[in-house]
Amino acid sequence: NAGVMQNPRHLVRRRGQEARLRCSPMKGHSHVYWYRQLPEEGLKFMVYLQKENIIDESGMPKERFSAEFPKEGPSILRIQQVVRGDSAAYFCASSPQRATDTQYFGPGTRLTVL
Amino acid sequence: GQNIDQPTEMTATEGAIVQINCTYQTSGFNGLFWYQQHAGEAPTFLSYNVLDGLEEKGRFSSFLSRSKGYSYLLLKELQMKDSASYLCAAPTGTASKLTFGTGTRLQVTL
Numbered sequence: 001n002a003g004v005m006q007n008p009r010h011l012v013r014r015r016g017q018e019a020r021l022r023c024s025p026m027k028g029h030s031h032v033y034w035y036r037q038l039p040e041e042g043l044k045f046m047v048y049l050q051k052e053n054i055i056d057e058s059g060m061p062k063e064r065f066s067a068e069f070p071k072e073g074p075s076i077l078r079i080q081q082v083v084r085g086d087s088a089a090y091f092c093a094s095s096p097q098r099a100t101d102t103q104y105f106g107p108g109t110r111l112t113v114l
Numbered sequence: 115g116q117n118i119d120q121p122t123e124m125t126a127t128e129g130a131i132v133q134i135n136c137t138y139q140t141s142g143f144n145g146l147f148w149y150q151q152h153a154g155e156a157p158t159f160l161s162y163n164v165l166d167g168l169e170e171k172g173r174f175s176s177f178l179s180r181s182k183g184y185s186y187l188l189l190k191e192l193q194m195k196d197s198a199s200y201l202c203a204a205p206t207g208t209a210s211k212l213t214f215g216t217g218t219r220l221q222v223t224l
Contacts, residue, residue: 043157048210
């Protein structure tokens with residue numbers, strides 16, 4: 001009974017490159033959330049998706065960031081032209097329904113931008 | 115909007131009891147979550163309170179007072195492995211995302 005899976009666990013990119021982070025929700029979960037945790041700071045909501053739909057992207061930076069959750073395959077968080085300030089831990093969580101159900105977190109992807 | 119406050123750091127002794135407080139101001143209330151996060155790891159679910167009162171789960175208990183906008187996490191018989199950050203979080207009025215406090219870093223000492 002696998003939990004939320006994220007890969008890669010660690011990602012190093014140079015400024016200007018693209019970062020692609022993947023998340024596979026728990027079996028039976030159709031709701032995916034992405035959060036970012038900057039060093040020494042709390043988790044901040046980025047985006048909430050269901051299959052093929054972005055429900056709430058109020059926490060996403062307006063430029064360079066995008067997310068998708070296709071009908072088949074994992075959810076992808078994509079960061080184009082990364083900058084040093086994008087260095088953070090990116091966590092994915094999933095729930096069976098909405099956020100009033102417990103969200104279960106994946107192990108995170110630690111992005112380092114050189 | 116949401117505003118969640120909790121102490122930044124706490125220290126307690128192995129075997130003791132510690133209470134971690136959380137105050138919140140929300141535009142709508144859909145319950146309150148507590149998560150534990152060890153350094154470099156994912157947050158793991160501890161408790162969810164939607165009604166007033168105390169809920170006990172082994173060594174961990176969580177309390178909620180909706181009228182006071184207040185919750186606490188109580189950890190008994192502290193063990194060294196309890197050294198972690200404890201995150202208080204609330205769903206928003208639209209219940210689509212969690213707003214987290216900054217977390218309380220608990221250090222358990224001998």
